[in-house]
Amino acid sequence: NAGVTQTPKFRVLKTGQSMTLLCAQDMNHEYMYWYRQDPGMGLRLIHYSVGEGTTAKGEVPDGYNVSRLKKQNFLLGLESAAPSQTSVYFCASSYRPGQGHGQFFGPGTRLTVL
Amino acid sequence: AQTVTQSQPEMSVQEAETVTLSCTYDTSENNYYLFWYKQPPSRQMILVIRQEAYKQQNATENRFSVNFQKAAKSFSLKISDSQLGDTAMYFCAFMKGGAQKLVFGQGTRLTINP
Numbered sequence A: 001n002a003g004v005t006q007t008p009k010f011r012v013l014k015t016g017q018s019m020t021l022l023c024a025q026d027m028n029h030e031y032m033y034w035y036r037q038d039p040g041m042g043l044r045l046i047h048y049s050v051g052e053g054t055t056a057k058g059e060v061p062d063g064y065n066v067s068r069l070k071k072q073n074f075l076l077g078l079e080s081a082a083p084s085q086t087s088v089y090f091c092a093s094s095y096r097p098g099q100g101h102g103q104f105f106g107p108g109t110r111l112t113v114l
Numbered sequence B: 001a002q003t004v005t006q007s008q009p010e011m012s013v014q015e016a017e018t019v020t021l022s023c024t025y026d027t028s029e030n031n032y033y034l035f036w037y038k039q040p041p042s043r044q045m046i047l048v049i050r051q052e053a054y055k056q057q058n059a060t061e062n063r064f065s066v067n068f069q070k071a072a073k074s075f076s077l078k079i080s081d082s083q084l085g086d087t088a089m090y091f092c093a094f095m096k097g098g099a100q101k102l103v104f105g106q107g108t109r110l111t112i113n114p
Helices: none
Strands: A004-007 A010-013 A019-025 A031-037 A043-049 A065-067 A073-078 A087-094 A109-113 B003-005 B010-014 B019-021 B024-026 B032-039 B046-052 B064-069 B074-079 B088-096 B108-113
Touching: A004 A087, A019 A031, A019 A087, A019 A109, A031 A073, A043 A065, A043 A073, A073 A087, B003 B088, B010 B019, B019 B108, B024 B074, B032 B064, B032 B074, B046 B064, B046 B074, B074 B088
Parallel strands: A010 A109, B010 B108
Antiparallel strands: A004 A019, A019 A073, A031 A043, A031 A087, A065 A073, A087 A109, B003 B024, B019 B074, B032 B046, B032 B088, B064 B074, B088 B108
């Protein structure tokens, strides 16, 4: 039982390049989330999904796209990376958040955009 | 909109001491859940403890306990017999009942000194 895994762990991009971050969970959770963490700003929600085939915008969605083609996977895409997207990205999943189930987090991806 | 405030950016105590981290939140909801997450230097976000707003009894998990004051909208975390491994960022988080998203505080950096 791996929990929530993220690929890659580190990445350096040049401005304008694109990339996809992969999140996978093996807990059969319906809900999945992408956050970014910047110094002094805590975690901010980028996008989330309440089930396979669904996505929704979070607090800071601009510049990102997501897809949830399979229940266990949640992809975060950057079409044209900008230095402002330098951050640590966390994926999380949850069973029934509305009933107080906590979120389980992946180990994070450190992205640097030059 | 709900907000979560952690007024202590940093704290430092000696090993074996007891430490209390503060968290206040603002909501008009009556049904909600509160969480404390730990983020050690490894970056992994770990759920420490959760509290259901409709329960008057404070949650406890081994050395970790909360002081939940619903009327004051306060949710502090007490760590007893602190250990070096407790050194981490601690985030307080709020979720409205039936909702899908967590609202995080800015975090408190806790250092346990030998």
